[in-house]
Amino acid sequence: MTITGPTRADALLDALDRGLPHGEIPVGLFGNQEIYDRELRRLFGRCWVFLAHESEIEAKGDYVLRKIGEDSFIVIRDEHGGINVLFDACRHRGVQVCRSDSGNTSHFRCPYHGWTYNTKGDLVGAPLWRNAFGGMPKEGNGLTKAAKVASYHGLVFATLDPSAPPLEEYLGGMAWYLDLLFGLNEHGMEIVGAPQRFVIDANWKSGSDNFAGDDYHLGTLHRSVWEIGAFPVPFRENMMGYHVQAAPGHSLSFSMAPTEDEPGPKFFGFPEELVATFDTSRISAHQLDIARRSRVMVANVFPNFSILALPMTEDGAHHPPTGVVTIRTWQPHGVGQVEIWNWFCVYKNMTPAQKDRAYRAGLGTFSMGGAFEMDDTEPWITVSRTGRSVAADLLDFKLNYQMGMPGVGIAKPVEDWPGPGISYWTRYEEGVQRNLYRFYGDMMRAEPGAWPKFSFDD
Numbered sequence: 001m002t003i004t005g006p007t008r009a010d011a012l013l014d015a016l017d018r019g020l021p022h023g024e025i026p027v028g029l030f031g032n033q034e035i036y037d038r039e040l041r042r043l044f045g046r047c048w049v050f051l052a053h054e055s056e057i058e059a060k061g062d063y064v065l066r067k068i069g070e071d072s073f074i075v076i077r078d079e080h081g082g083i084n085v086l087f088d089a090c091r092h093r094g095v096q097v098c099r100s101d102s103g104n105t106s107h108f109r110c111p112y113h114g115w116t117y118n119t120k121g122d123l124v125g126a127p128l129w130r131n132a133f134g135g136m137p138k139e140g141n142g143l144t145k146a147a148k149v150a151s152y153h154g155l156v157f158a159t160l161d162p163s164a165p166p167l168e169e170y171l172g173g174m175a176w177y178l179d180l181l182f183g184l185n186e187h188g189m190e191i192v193g194a195p196q197r198f199v200i201d202a203n204w205k206s207g208s209d210n211f212a213g214d215d216y217h218l219g220t221l222h223r224s225v226w227e228i229g230a231f232p233v234p235f236r237e238n239m240m241g242y243h244v245q246a247a248p249g250h251s252l253s254f255s256m257a258p259t260e261d262e263p264g265p266k267f268f269g270f271p272e273e274l275v276a277t278f279d280t281s282r283i284s285a286h287q288l289d290i291a292r293r294s295r296v297m298v299a300n301v302f303p304n305f306s307i308l309a310l311p312m313t314e315d316g317a318h319h320p321p322t323g324v325v326t327i328r329t330w331q332p333h334g335v336g337q338v339e340i341w342n343w344f345c346v347y348k349n350m351t352p353a354q355k356d357r358a359y360r361a362g363l364g365t366f367s368m369g370g371a372f373e374m375d376d377t378e379p380w381i382t383v384s385r386t387g388r389s390v391a392a393d394l395l396d397f398k399l400n401y402q403m404g405m406p407g408v409g410i411a412k413p414v415e416d417w418p419g420p421g422i423s424y425w426t427r428y429e430e431g432v433q434r435n436l437y438r439f440y441g442d443m444m445r446a447e448p449g450a451w452p453k454f455s456f457d458d
């Protein structure tokens with residue numbers, strides 16, 4: 001049956017509900033305008049969305065301009081050291097008040113008539129005030145704030161929904177896994193360089209889907225990376241590890257040595273002097289053990305915040321691999337476009353030379369001109385094309401996410417996994433992505449103020 005008209009989004013979500021237990025997902029989710037419009041409201045208008053790292057706005061008055069869905073927000077450290085997330089629209093006529101991607105300022109002055117706001121977003125003045133607005137209170141006419149703002153290990157998130165649970169409740173079990181990457185020592189991480197941004201003709205979900213744990217593509221799409229010695233773990237060995245559904249919507253994958261005595265990189269390939277500063281004063285022995293054995297961690301925090309840590313070099317002939325951490329967002333930019341934002345993180349107590357090495361290795365691999373990045377983006381463009389195709393609609397075309405389901409492949413549930421969530425051994429598994437789409441479907445159907453569960457135990 002051909003699905004047409006204004007109910008097509010509902011029909012696609014129905015098809016998702018019916019298909020997921022069988023590992024089937026309707027490709028129309030990647031190309032339908034009505035679905036996309038609903039995502040902006042029901043996902044990006046409600047979920048906690050990653051915006052910035054605190055190290056990008058360290059001084060009072062530092063700000064960066066970021067997006068929630070398609071909308072611009074100023075993320076600024078105010079005069080008292082607090083972080084404000086302000087909708088970048090003048091309260092007079094809705095004009096954009098911030099005209100720079102980042103900077104330091106004591107105020108924003110709207111270019112249209114000159115209304116002026118301080119670093120908390122309060123209206124502090126306007127030209128010819130007495131003649132124009134004398135008698136009108138300034139209170140209540142400041143820039144509009146995001147409903148809630150919170151940080152976790154310096155990662156700043158905001159939500160537009162006042163009914164959203166606290167950030168840590170939203171992260172659920174994923175917080176435990178963020179701890180074992182971002183909280184390994186008391187110094188924590190910082191951003192090095194400015195984020196890169198580039199737009200490709202793909203749907204934003206392809207990035208989240210990939211970073212939720214699509215390890216299967218490595219041997220085919222990224223074969224050249226092994227050929228040039230960019231990554232130190234052989235392909236077959238790298239597929240050994242765990243897939244984890246940390247909490248509804250949030251998934252991750254570890255390439256991991258079976259024991260800590262195994263040869264090969266430990267702690268994501270971080271330098272040994274740095275590793276010597278990692279301890280259990282902030283994290284549990286289980287978390288430290290997982291970090292120690294991990295070669296790679298790749299993760300997606302629903303909806304569009306992804307993390308990757310791994311040993312990497314841009315040129316194996318000249319530089320040995322070192323631990324690289326990239327965090328990224330898949331910013332929706334219309335149903336058929338995504339703006340990829342890409343930051344590199346380093347531990348604050350690394351030496352300048354170690355930070356420089358990690359940054360160069362990251363730039364040469366996971367950036368617009370990097371060896372890995374261009375591999376990935378090309379297929380995603382064609383996913384989006386399939387998603388909006390008439391043929392896929394007429395022929396009832398479905399995507400196959402069956403890997404690791406009972407009787408399919410070698411993946412097995414892990415009974416004694418020490419962390420939160422549901423874990424599978426070997427990375428030949430797609431439950432991590434089914435987890436993403438299950439929560440996606442629940443959020444897309446949730447009524448205003450209602451939320452799906454944030455734990456598998458609820």
Ligand code: FES
Pocket residue numbers: 090091092093094095110111112113114115
């Ligand atoms: S629109 Fe901003 S001051 Fe008028």
Ligand SMILES: [Fe+2]
Pocket residue numbers: 210217222372375376
């Ligand atoms: Fe990839």
